[in-house]
Structure formats: C-alpha cells, structure tokens
Amino acid sequence: MVRAVRLKRIARQPKSELYPPGHIKIVQALRSLLMEKEFNAITWSDIAQTAGVNEGLIYKYFKDKRNLLHKVLEAYFKEYLAKLENDLKGIDGALNKLRKLIWSIINASNEDRVFAKIIFLEVRNFPGYFESQSYRLVKDYAKKIKELIEEGIRTGEIRNDISPWHLRQVILGSIEHLCLPGVIFNQEIDPDTLTEELCKMLFTNIGTHRN
Amino acid sequence: MVRAVRLKRIARQPKSELYPPGHIKIVQALRSLLMEKEFNAITWSDIAQTAGVNEGLIYKYFKDKRNLLHKVLEAYFKEYLAKLENDLKGIDGALNKLRKLIWSIINASNEDRVFAKIIFLEVRNFPGYFESQSYRLVKDYAKKIKELIEEGIRTGEIRNDISPWHLRQVILGSIEHLCLPGVIFNQEIDPDTLTEELCKMLFTNIGTHRN
Amino acid sequence: MVRAVRLKRIARQPKSELYPPGHIKIVQALRSLLMEKEFNAITWSDIAQTAGVNEGLIYKYFKDKRNLLHKVLEAYFKEYLAKLENDLKGIDGALNKLRKLIWSIINASNEDRVFAKIIFLEVRNFPGYFESQSYRLVKDYAKKIKELIEEGIRTGEIRNDISPWHLRQVILGSIEHLCLPGVIFNQEIDPDTLTEELCKMLFTNIGTHRN
Amino acid sequence: MVRAVRLKRIARQPKSELYPPGHIKIVQALRSLLMEKEFNAITWSDIAQTAGVNEGLIYKYFKDKRNLLHKVLEAYFKEYLAKLENDLKGIDGALNKLRKLIWSIINASNEDRVFAKIIFLEVRNFPGYFESQSYRLVKDYAKKIKELIEEGIRTGEIRNDISPWHLRQVILGSIEHLCLPGVIFNQEIDPDTLTEELCKMLFTNIGTHRN
DNA sequence: TATGAATGAGGTTTCATTCAT
DNA sequence: AATGAATGAAACCTCATTCAT
Numbered sequence: 001m002v003r004a005v006r007l008k009r010i011a012r013q014p015k016s017e018l019y020p021p022g023h024i025k026i027v028q029a030l031r032s033l034l035m036e037k038e039f040n041a042i043t044w045s046d047i048a049q050t051a052g053v054n055e056g057l058i059y060k061y062f063k064d065k066r067n068l069l070h071k072v073l074e075a076y077f078k079e080y081l082a083k084l085e086n087d088l089k090g091i092d093g094a095l096n097k098l099r100k101l102i103w104s105i106i107n108a109s110n111e112d113r114v115f116a117k118i119i120f121l122e123v124r125n126f127p128g129y130f131e132s133q134s135y136r137l138v139k140d141y142a143k144k145i146k147e148l149i150e151e152g153i154r155t156g157e158i159r160n161d162i163s164p165w166h167l168r169q170v171i172l173g174s175i176e177h178l179c180l181p182g183v184i185f186n187q188e189i190d191p192d193t194l195t196e197e198l199c200k201m202l203f204t205n206i207g208t209h210r211n
Numbered sequence: 212m213v214r215a216v217r218l219k220r221i222a223r224q225p226k227s228e229l230y231p232p233g234h235i236k237i238v239q240a241l242r243s244l245l246m247e248k249e250f251n252a253i254t255w256s257d258i259a260q261t262a263g264v265n266e267g268l269i270y271k272y273f274k275d276k277r278n279l280l281h282k283v284l285e286a287y288f289k290e291y292l293a294k295l296e297n298d299l300k301g302i303d304g305a306l307n308k309l310r311k312l313i314w315s316i317i318n319a320s321n322e323d324r325v326f327a328k329i330i331f332l333e334v335r336n337f338p339g340y341f342e343s344q345s346y347r348l349v350k351d352y353a354k355k356i357k358e359l360i361e362e363g364i365r366t367g368e369i370r371n372d373i374s375p376w377h378l379r380q381v382i383l384g385s386i387e388h389l390c391l392p393g394v395i396f397n398q399e400i401d402p403d404t405l406t407e408e409l410c411k412m413l414f415t416n417i418g419t420h421r422n
Numbered sequence: 423m424v425r426a427v428r429l430k431r432i433a434r435q436p437k438s439e440l441y442p443p444g445h446i447k448i449v450q451a452l453r454s455l456l457m458e459k460e461f462n463a464i465t466w467s468d469i470a471q472t473a474g475v476n477e478g479l480i481y482k483y484f485k486d487k488r489n490l491l492h493k494v495l496e497a498y499f500k501e502y503l504a505k506l507e508n509d510l511k512g513i514d515g516a517l518n519k520l521r522k523l524i525w526s527i528i529n530a531s532n533e534d535r536v537f538a539k540i541i542f543l544e545v546r547n548f549p550g551y552f553e554s555q556s557y558r559l560v561k562d563y564a565k566k567i568k569e570l571i572e573e574g575i576r577t578g579e580i581r582n583d584i585s586p587w588h589l590r591q592v593i594l595g596s597i598e599h600l601c602l603p604g605v606i607f608n609q610e611i612d613p614d615t616l617t618e619e620l621c622k623m624l625f626t627n628i629g630t631h632r633n
Numbered sequence: 634m635v636r637a638v639r640l641k642r643i644a645r646q647p648k649s650e651l652y653p654p655g656h657i658k659i660v661q662a663l664r665s666l667l668m669e670k671e672f673n674a675i676t677w678s679d680i681a682q683t684a685g686v687n688e689g690l691i692y693k694y695f696k697d698k699r700n701l702l703h704k705v706l707e708a709y710f711k712e713y714l715a716k717l718e719n720d721l722k723g724i725d726g727a728l729n730k731l732r733k734l735i736w737s738i739i740n741a742s743n744e745d746r747v748f749a750k751i752i753f754l755e756v757r758n759f760p761g762y763f764e765s766q767s768y769r770l771v772k773d774y775a776k777k778i779k780e781l782i783e784e785g786i787r788t789g790e791i792r793n794d795i796s797p798w799h800l801r802q803v804i805l806g807s808i809e810h811l812c813l814p815g816v817i818f819n820q821e822i823d824p825d826t827l828t829e830e831l832c833k834m835l836f837t838n839i840g841t842h843r844n
Numbered sequence: 845t846a847t848g849a850a851t852g853a854g855g856t857t858t859c860a861t862t863c864a865t
Numbered sequence: 866a867a868t869g870a871a872t873g874a875a876a877c878c879t880c881a882t883t884c885a886t
Contacts, residue, residue, distance in 0.1 A: 020866065038336045040251050044860060054868045059861070117336075124395065125249045125332040166408040169388040170381075177384025178377065184335065197377040202412060231849060254876065265851045270878065442870060460758045462673050465855060476872045481857065539758075546817065547671045547754040588811065588830040592803075595810025599802040606757065619799040623835060653845065677881060687847045692882070 023061045025051040030072050034114045039069060039122040066128055073123060074134040076115040080108050081141065094152030095203055101145065102175060103195040109179040110189035117183055120176055142168065167202075174198050234272045236262040241283050245325045250280060250333045277339055284334060285345040287326040291319050292352065305363030306414055312356065313386060314406040320390040321400040328394055331387055353379060378413075385409050445483045447473040452494050456536045461491060461544045488550055495545060496556040498537040502530050503563065516574030517625055523567065524597060525617040531601040532611035539605055542598055564590065589624075596620050656694045658684040663705050667747045672702060672755040699761055706756060707767040709748040713741050714774065727785030728836055734778065735808060736828040742812040743822035750816055753809055775801060800835075807831050 019027075029051035033042050044065065048055040062068040084104050091097050109116035119138075123129040146168045152158035158167075178198065182189035240262035244253050255276065259266040273279040295315050302308050320327035330349075334340040357379045363369035369378075389409065393400035451473035455464050466487065470477040484490040506526050513519050531538035541560075545551040568590045574580035580589075600620065604611035652660075662684035666675050677698065681688040695701040717737050724730050742749035752771075756762040779801045785791035791800075811831060815822035 022866065038338070040336070043858080045858095055860085056862075056869085057867055060866075064860085121336040124391075125251070125328075125336075127249070130395070162412065163408055166389065166405070167412060169391075170385040170409060170412055173384035173386070173388025173391075174381040175384070177380040177387065180335075180380075180384075184341070194377070197374055198381060201373065201378060201381055233850065255878085256876080266877090267852080267879075268850060271849085275877090444871065460760070462758075466857090467855075477856085478858075478873080479871060482870085486856090543758040546813075547673070547750075547758075549671070552817070584834065585830055588827070589834060591810040591813075592807040592831060592834055595806035595808070595813075596803040597806070599806025599809065600799065602757075602802075602806075606763070616799070619796055620803060623795065623800060623803055655845070676879080678879095688881085689848085689883075690846055693845075697881085 022051075022053050022057050025053050026058055026061065026068070027072055027075065029053075030068055031114055034072075034117055034122075039065075039118075066126060067132075069118065069122065070129065070132040070134045073115075073118050074132075074137060076112060076118070077134060077137045077141075080104075080112075080115070081137070083108075094148055094155060094157045097148055098145075098152070098171070099195065099199050099203070101148070102171065102198060103191050105175050106179060106189065106194050107191040109175075109183060110191055113183055113186070116179060120180060120183060142172070145171065171198075171202070174202075233262075233264050233268050236264050237269055237272065237279070238283055238286065240264075241279055242325055245283075245328060245333075250276075250329075277337060278343075280329065280333065281340065281343040281345045284326075284329045285343075285348060287323060287329070288345060288348045288352075291315075291323075291326070292348070294319075305359055305366060305368045308359055309356075309363070309382070310406065310410050310414070312359070313382065313409060314402050316386050317390060317400065317405050318402040320386075320394060321402055324394055324397070327390060331391060331394060353383070356382070382409075382413070385413075444473075444475050444479050447475050448480055448483065448490070449494055449497065451475075452490055453536055456494075456539060456544075461487075461540075488548060489554075491540065491544065492551065492554040492556045495537075495540050496554075496559060498534060498540070499556060499559045499563075502526075502534075502537070503559070505530075516570055516577060516579050519570055520567075520574070520593070521617065521621050521625070523570070524593065524620060525613050527597050528601060528611065528616050529613040531597075531605060532613055535605055535608070538601060542602060542605060564594070567593070593620075593624070596624075655684075655686050655690050658686050659691055659694065659701070660705055660708065662686075663701055664747055667705075667750055667755075672698075672751075699759060700765075702751065702755065703762065703765040703767045706748075706751050707765075707770060709745060709751070710767060710770045710774075713737075713745075713748070714770070716741075727781055727788060727790045730781055731778075731785070731804070732828065732832050732836070734781070735804065735831060736824050738808050739812060739822065739827050740824040742808075742816060743824055746816055746819070749812060753813060753816060775805070778804065804831075804835070807835075 026047060029047045030042070033046055033050055037046075042065070044055055044058055047068075048058060058068075062071065084101065087100055087104050088097055091100055123134075129135050146164045149158060149162075149164040149167050153160050153162065153164065175194075175198070178194045179189055181187060237258060240258045241253070244257055244261055248257075253276075255266050255269060258279075259269060269279070273282065295312065298311055298315050299308055302311055334345075340346050357375045360369060360373075360375040360378050364371050364373065364375065386405075386409070389405045390400050392398060448469060451469045452464070455468055455472055459468075464487075466477055466480060469490075470480060480490070484493065506523065509522055509526050510519055513522055545556075551557050568586045571580060571584075571586040571589050575582050575584065575586065597616075597620070600616045601611055603609060659680060662680045663675070666679055666683055670679075675698075677688055677691055680701075681691060691701075695704065717734065720733055720737050721730055724733055756767075762768050779797045782791060782795075782797040782800050786793050786795065786797065808827075808831070811827045812822050814820060
C-alpha cells in the first residue's frame, strides 16, 4: 500500500522535482538574486545563503557559476519553447506566426524579467556561453525563425528580395531594444502595443500584398 | 619668433595629449585588452602590465575599473560623434540622414570592434553605467535620432502613424543584432550590405509615398 | 554510563569553547600581539601568522580589525565584570564598595596589561567604538559606579554637595593616570598602594564625618 | 639699506612666520583635519590637499606623520605654557596655584579641542612619542606640578602624608576624565564648574587646615 | 621652495574551492 | 545529501615615498 502511494506521488511530480532539494534551492536562489543584482556581482556565498544551503554543496551539482547560469537559462528557455509551440498551433500564415512569435517573446520578457535579463545582458559577453547547451537551444530557436521567414517567402507572403537572415536579426534586435528599457529600469512592458508597433513598421512593407 | 612657435605648438596639441602619459597608457591598455578578453576577466594587474605602468597609478586617475571602462567608452563615443556630425553635413532629407546614420554606426562597429563590444556587451548589465557621463552622451545621441524621425514625420517623409520612440528602438536594436555576430565571432561586418538590407525593410514601408 | 559522562563534559565547557577553534586562535593572537605592539601597527597578516590560521578566515568571523579589537575588549570586560561582582559581595557600605572597586580595576590593569592598554589607549580615539557592544558594557559599568556613589549620598556616607557624575569621572581618571605609567613603560603596578593613596585623597574628604 | 630693512622685517615677524609658507600650511592642515578625523585615518594626501600643497613637499619638513603630529603638539604646548606662566604670576599659595593650573588646563582643553584630543587620545599609544621633544615638554610640565605640590607640603598647605607623585597623577587623570566626554562628543566643557567640583573633592581634604 | 608624475611595497578583502565529518 | 571549518590565490586598494623639473 504505502509503496503504491509513493510511486504515484513520484509519477505525478513535474520533472524538476526529481532533482535533490539542494539542487532546486540553488537554481531558485540564482533566479531570485538575478532580480536584484547583475550576475557578476553575485557570489557563491550569496547563492548559498539565499538558498539556505551550504556553500560546498554547490560543487556537487555545478562546475562553476557560469555553468549554473546557463542551466538556469536552459530551464527558462525550455519552459518558453514549450509555451511557444502551443501558442503557434493552429495559426495560419507565416506573417501571423511571426507576429505571434514576436508577441510571445515580448510577453515572456515582461513576465520573466530575469529570463530577459539573462538573455539580453548576462550571457553574451562570456565566450563560454557559445559552447553551452543553452546556446544550442537559442540557436535552434533562431533557426526556426529563419525557416518561418523562408516559408513566408516561398508562400509569397514575404517579398523575395528580403534576406531571411537579415530579417531575423532585425526582428530579434528590435524586440530586444523595445524591451530593454523595461528590463533595465523595471518599467512596464506592454506586449500588445510593442508587437503592434513593430509589425506596423515591418510587415506592411515586407509583405508583397501592397507593393 | 621662438615665442610664436611655442604658442603654435601648444595650440596644435590634440586634447588627449593634455592627459599625463600614464593616463593615456592606461586607457590604451584597456582598449587593447578588450579585444581579447571580456571586461570582467580583465584585472588591474593585466591593465597595469599592458600599460607598462604601476598598479597604484591607476587609482590616481580612475575611481575603479568600471569608471575606467566608462571613460574609454566616452572617448570612443566623442570621436564617433564628431565623425558623425561631419558625415551628416550636406545631406538632405530625414530618411537620407537616417540611412547615413545607420551606415555610420555599423561602420564604426566594424572599424572599432572594441567600441561595439563595450556598448553592446559590457556596460548595460552594470547599473552604475546609467549614472555615468558616457551614458549621458548615448542618451543625447539617441534623443537626436528621435528628433530626426520627428523631423521626417513633420516634413511628411515618414508616415505619421509611426511612433518615433518605437522606430528609434527598432533601428538601434536592428543595427545591434545585425552587427552582433560579427562583433562576437570576429567575422566581417559589411556596412554597405547591412545598411542596404535594413533600409529596404524599414524605409519603403515607413515612407508615405507608397501607402 | 558513557553517555552520562559526555553530557557532563559538554555541560562543563566554558562558553568560549563554543566558538570554532579558528575564532579562538584569532582572538588569542590579537591579545598576545597587543602586548608587544600598538594596535595600528598590527596587520591582518601578523594576526593570521600568530594564530596559525589563514588570513581569509578572519573575515568569516570579524568584520574588520576594529571589530576584532572590540570583541577582544568585550571578552576581557565580561571576565572582569564577573570577577568584580564576586569581589563586591558581602561588602558593606558605599565607600567600602568603592574602595574595593578601585582596587579591583587597578588589580585588573596590573594583571592584564593588554586589557588596560586597550581601554586606556586604543579604543577611545576611534569613533566606531562608541557604537560597539563593548562600549555599552563600559557604559553600564560606569553607570553602576555612579549609582554606588548616589547610594553613598543617600545613606549619608558621602557629602551631599558632591556631584556623582563628577566624582565618578575623578575616580576613573585617577585610576587611569595612576596605572598609565605602569602600563606604558611596563613597570610594576601595586594595587594596594595605589588604592590606599587614592582613597586617602578622596575619601576622608568626601566623607561627611569630618567636615 | 636694504639689509637693514630686511633685518627689521624679520625681527618683527612673529616666530612662526619664520617657517616657509608650505611648512605653516602643512601644520595648519593637520590641526584642522584633527578636528574631524582621528589621526590614524589622516593620510599625507589628506594633509597635502587640505594644505593646498604638493605631497612631496611634506618630506622637506617632516620625517613622518608622527613627527608632524609631535610638532603640532609642541606648538600647542608652548603656547599653552606661555599662557600658563602668565596666569600663575602673582598668585599666592600652592593650593591657589594648583587651582589656577587646573582651571588653566581645562580651559585650554575647552578652547583648543584639537590640543586636548592629541594629548588625551592620539600620542600615548605610540612608543615613539616618549622620545619626542614634545614629550619632554610634557614631562617638564608634570615635574613642575609635582614641585608645586612639594612646595605646598613644605609650607604646610598640603598634608604631609600625601605622596606628591600620586597626587599629581590624580589631578591630571581627573582633569582628563572630566574633559574627555566633552572632547570626544563635542559637548560643552565648563572650566569654572569642573575646576570647582574637582577642587571641592580634593582640596578640603588634602589641606591640613581641617584635619 | 614647490610641483606633477610615478612607484613599490604591503595591507585589506574577496572568493572559489576542498575536506573531514 | 549536506555541513562547518578552513584554505590559497589573487584580486583590489592605499599610501608613504622618490625623482625629475
């Protein structure tokens, strides 16, 4: 009896719960510390204290601080990608999908400031990032955006003199700079307005239907 | 005679020569170190060694490492602004000016990788930056871009349903993300192509002549 | 049986034993260094070496050198107060108690030169001292002396035209200057003689019985 | 002619004016810095800045910081001694002289807080002080007090079972502790009250006329 | 006499990391 | 799995001091 109950409980647990409690506390601690401080100003001892965990324990789970940061980003990103996949289901047309995707990133940046902070401000200046697992996720994701654009070009929704790579960069950069003031100065980020404004600038032009 | 020559020599001296040699060496040292390393991995002793100067001397001129970084950025930015002002002279029309401005930033990012690195990767994650003199320059500059856009709207070159603030952010973010791969992975950045691509995406649409 | 012994041993341990060994060694190290050097000439590395402990460890336990000094004083003072309380038990009359108290401080200054050095020479010139825990102990102690004097006035042992505050200062200052040459030049301090001389000057006069 | 004028001018100048201006400025600077800070927290560069003088110049005049401090004390003390000598003129009786002397020190401590700070708080913890010229002045002065007491004993004004050395220490220590709170916490010091209180406690008793 | 520039040496402080329990 | 204690190395920083001018 007892055993059955146990198994059941474990089966129900979301994946992250499978990590030992110390591991979870440490990841949580970094997340919450990143709300107040920049990454470089956060020390192991900050993290251990916030996590309510011994400093030495961290070494059981993480190679170094950057490694931990990348793990945190990875977790965020996986969450985000799952949500996104769902969001895009049932949407027709490359432009519509792009619009939704834009809204989705901005929305995530608004709801998870730390996520945005990490991706916009903390990982890029560190070379090791580009060898990390989390960067691979980002790259895959970026690739998918490019493919979406190429799909749009094939279907004729997007002008065929547009370079997919350049457009992707323009979209990502625009989103970033539209969100950045909100992220840095803790101001409101309005996904609807920002998406609307950005698409107004890009889509009517990019699209072939009007030119 | 001698006296006249003297006056002339003093008058000719560029501004940077007014700093004591140690000061100049230190600034140069950080510039060159930033080519190889990220800012946080650079230590005082790195800088002092590279500059061929005593560590203690750095404190005579700079409060701390961030302060030095901001000073370096400031110097770059002033150089850049001077060049830009010249570049924009004699150009007619807001869109043409914007195009030139875009080219100008991309070009600067290409020629001065360190400049781009600092501005894209190193300063933004540090709160103190936003109180620095160099940030004030950046803000002034951003303001001017917005005014350029507003001018375009007034003259009818730019659609009047475009929000200047949002457009400015889109432009700056686009530039940044178009240059970023080049800056990070030390690849070529082609100002002409990038400018062309970006303007193609934005201008035909923003402009009123077609809608 | 074994268990009983254990409990007993733990119960007997003096409080200081509860600190980790490194902490104790550091405090001891400063105590012994103060015998030879003035506080300002003592460095962290002196302390660490003397304690046979890593320099960094000091920061685990003490905020800074002054903080450590105050902790050392605190320990001394607590020891002293405990002894004093015992010494005063069973003594009748405010003047007799004062005499015993005077003897007690002089005696402590003689036996613990470092204690006297700290209190007479090292803490007072540092403003932070007056916010420290150890200063609070000193103040409480000084207050008790004043109350003893007031008691003497109430009981008629001490002239009622004497200001308790001034008398307290006179007593403390006298003690200090009587001990100072001994403390500074490492000469003998004779508690009996000094107490006798001081009381001769003060008590016959302060007392009401003769005036 | 010129020479005569010169000599005259020099002769008229007060003694301190004979020092070069840099010297004077440096001494003044330390005096004024001691009002705000403890001696150990004052650096050469503080002093040079306050004096409006180059750091290197200090080495022309002073061996080290302590040496400078002792020079400052010396200057104060000489001023004080000159005043005191005048004050004591025409006063009859050892006790009256002592009373005046007590008043005089307390008064000086009130008017020149820095003087009191130096003597009560800053010099004693430094061994080198006891080899300094300024300490010699202090010792001479203390000796004179002892002689004054001995004179009082000889003339019968003071009880002959009083030890002059002990009484001198009691007087000096009492004065110090009566002034100390005022000096440390920048409170008012009232020479009249303090002198009155101290003498009330000591003199009626010490004197033979009543016993 | 006085200054600006620079230095050397060592003090202070921080932190990632290890290890026995 | 987790902790408490301690360490080593290197960073940061300060300051007294010197020297050419």
